[in-house]
Structures are given as C-alpha cells and as structure tokens.
Amino acid sequence: MTSVARSKAAAAKATLAVRPSAGFVSTGELRAISERALSYLQVGFPVHFRGPAGTGKTTLAMHVAAQLGRPVMLIVGDEEFTASDLIGGQTGYSYRRVVDRFIHSVVKYEEDAVQRWVDNRLTTACREGYTLIYDEFTRSRPEANNVLLTVLEERMLVLPTMTRSESYIKVHPEFRAIFTSNPQEYAGVHGAQDALSDRLITIDLNFYDRETEAAIITAGAGAHPSTALAVVDVVHALRASGAYSQMPTMRAALMIAKVLTERNIQPSADNPAFVTLCFDVLASKLKYSSDREQREQQRQLLLDLIRRYCS
Known part of the structure; x- marks a missing residue:
C-alpha cells in the first residue's frame, strides 16, 4: 500500500459519520440557533459556538454538522498541540531496493529511504471537503492554530516545504469549520488571536430557559x-x-x-x-x-x- 493510500485509509477511520439525532431536543430557541449557524456555514463562513460549560456547545456543533451531510473530522484542543498535530508530518521511512541482474555475471543493488508523510486531521478535512469540528480550540496554543488563518480566509493550507513535494493544497469547496470555546474557563486556556477570531462568526450560548x-x-x-x-x-x-x-x-x-x-x-x-x-x-x-x-x-x-x- 502506498503512503497516500495509507494516509487516506487512516483518515477514513478518523472521520465521524454523524446523522441528525432523533433524541435532539429542537425547541424554538435551539432551532433558531441551529438555523442561523447552518445559514452561515452554507455560505462558507466558519461558525464559533462560545459559552460556559454545560450549555451543549459540542452537541449543538455535532447537530449542525449533521445537517451539512458531510463526514466530520473532530479535533479537541490540547495545550501540547503544534502545527504538525493539525496538518501532519513525517512518520518513519519507506524503503526501496532495486536488484539489477541484466548481466548475469554482474549484480547491481540500489537502495534508498524516503521519509513518509502522513496527513493529520486538518489536512484531510481540507483535502477531502469534510466538516471540521474544533472543540475547545482555545485550549491549543495560538501559534499552533495560526495554520488556520489561510485555510479560513484564502482557502489554502500551507504545508512545510522541506518535508514534502507539495507546498500547499487548495481547500476543498465543501470544507466547513465549526469551533467551540468556553470564555469562562481559565485553566489551560489561551486567548484566541484576533486574526483567527476575526475570521469566525461567533454565536454566544448561555443556559437555556x-x-x-x-x-x-x-x-x-x-x-x-x-x-x-x-x-x-x-x-x-x-x-x-x-x-x-x-x-x-x-x-x-x-x-x-x-x-x-x-x-x-x-x-x-x-x-x-x-x-x-x-x-x-x-x-x-x-x-x-x-x-x-x-x-x-x-x-x-x-x-x-x-x-x-x-x-
């Protein structure tokens, strides 16, 4: 199996096939929020659900993503994340050995090793047109999230030029992104950089009636x-x-x-x-x-x- 095939197979296992839940409570307030978020996503803008713990941000993000009808790639923010945890990196080597016996009395050997690239979830979502849910994205350091800036604005994902032949990929037209964050949490949370927040349509959630x-x-x-x-x-x-x-x-x-x-x-x-x-x-x-x-x-x-x- 080639490295590209392995990468796609791994990506397929990482996706979520979400469907509208029969148990989702769709009151007038929740329906209005869902419809607003869906209208923004369908136009192409990323949506950010912001609210305290217990307001159902992740559940609502999953519900809205199900309406889009695309596979979902879920990322949960983490303090230890780097850009490579989002876009991918080198994982080991691919080895090749060629034996030349064209002249029966002479045997030639050629061996080489090439580092193998594997896409991580953001790259896969951008390449395949999946819906990205980035849960509690402010738990990741701002420098790790900088890679999202060109994805959301220029619809282009910049890749490390020293590690693979591609320097960037164009974001698939079906790619959509939903973010969640808790503004009241202080432990292990970073402030979102203005450049990223400026690209999001933020819907503030609060406790329901x-x-x-x-x-x-x-x-x-x-x-x-x-x-x-x-x-x-x-x-x-x-x-x-x-x-x-x-x-x-x-x-x-x-x-x-x-x-x-x-x-x-x-x-x-x-x-x-x-x-x-x-x-x-x-x-x-x-x-x-x-x-x-x-x-x-x-x-x-x-x-x-x-x-x-x-x-």
Whole structure:
C-alpha cells in the first residue's frame, strides 16, 4: 500500500459519520440557533459556538454538522498541540531496493529511504471537503492554530516545504469549520488571536430557559417531565443564589435525573435517597469553607431549595 493510500485509509477511520439525532431536543430557541449557524456555514463562513460549560456547545456543533451531510473530522484542543498535530508530518521511512541482474555475471543493488508523510486531521478535512469540528480550540496554543488563518480566509493550507513535494493544497469547496470555546474557563486556556477570531462568526450560548432544559433532561435521562422540571428548578435556584464556586449546569441536572429514573427514586424532599443524591451532586459546587458553621449554612441553603421545589 502506498503512503497516500495509507494516509487516506487512516483518515477514513478518523472521520465521524454523524446523522441528525432523533433524541435532539429542537425547541424554538435551539432551532433558531441551529438555523442561523447552518445559514452561515452554507455560505462558507466558519461558525464559533462560545459559552460556559454545560450549555451543549459540542452537541449543538455535532447537530449542525449533521445537517451539512458531510463526514466530520473532530479535533479537541490540547495545550501540547503544534502545527504538525493539525496538518501532519513525517512518520518513519519507506524503503526501496532495486536488484539489477541484466548481466548475469554482474549484480547491481540500489537502495534508498524516503521519509513518509502522513496527513493529520486538518489536512484531510481540507483535502477531502469534510466538516471540521474544533472543540475547545482555545485550549491549543495560538501559534499552533495560526495554520488556520489561510485555510479560513484564502482557502489554502500551507504545508512545510522541506518535508514534502507539495507546498500547499487548495481547500476543498465543501470544507466547513465549526469551533467551540468556553470564555469562562481559565485553566489551560489561551486567548484566541484576533486574526483567527476575526475570521469566525461567533454565536454566544448561555443556559437555556426552564422549559428547554427540562425538555433536554427528559430526552437525555428518559425522565418523567415532572421529575425533570423539579430537578431543573433546584439547579436553576442554586445557580441564581450565587452561593457556588463552580456554577451548577445542565449536566448536574442530567446526572440527578438519570439516577432517579434508573433507580426509580421519587424526587421528594421527604425521600432521604433523593436528598442524598442532590447533596452528592450539588454540594461540591458550593463555595468551600473550612468553617464548619458556614458549611452547615450552605447545606441548609441547598436543603431549603430542595424542600421549596420538591415538597
């Protein structure tokens, strides 16, 4: 198998064949966001979903990508990324040996070794016209992402000239890109360079309204709608109280509703199993204090919220 064939075979394994999910909750708010993003992508502009953890950025990116009907190449931002992790590089050698026996009494040998190039995911997406989802792209260093500038603007991917015969490739007309990032995260996150941000159409996401989140929890956890509403109300109230060090998100509500459904636990303040579950999931979000009295006050706050919405 040639190096080109090996590269294409590896790329085929790395792609995702995404399809519209039957379980995706398409409320009016989510439908409007999806339609806006899809309209920008169809024109050719890259889209950037920006929002705090738990707002469904990656799920929404996958859903929108499915509407495009192209294979998806997924990249997750990483502090250790370099440009070669996006575009590719040399991986070992290809060896060739020629034996010349044209004159039976004379044997000639020719041997050479050529470094083998393998495309990485960005190069494959650009070459084949796939949809690129770059999840949490600000976790990668800006210098690693610089290669995207000409891809998004000039529709051209510049390759290392010292490592292969091609110096650049033209980006396939079907290539599209969706980015996600969390502006509130600070650990291991870099600021996106202005030159890259200027090329993106950014759609800011936030936590959804009560009915939308409850519908998502109902679908995601298989919970009864009344159960989903009760859990969402507790999480929303804790979020509104401001008494947390880590914002409680829809993921917390999904965890609680999933356990309730699987274990057949009733969401009632009079049910010790339910109260314990809420504390196990939500108490870790509260502001930590070494003062025992203050910790008791925080726990009482959470207990009061449970009693208010799950009486």
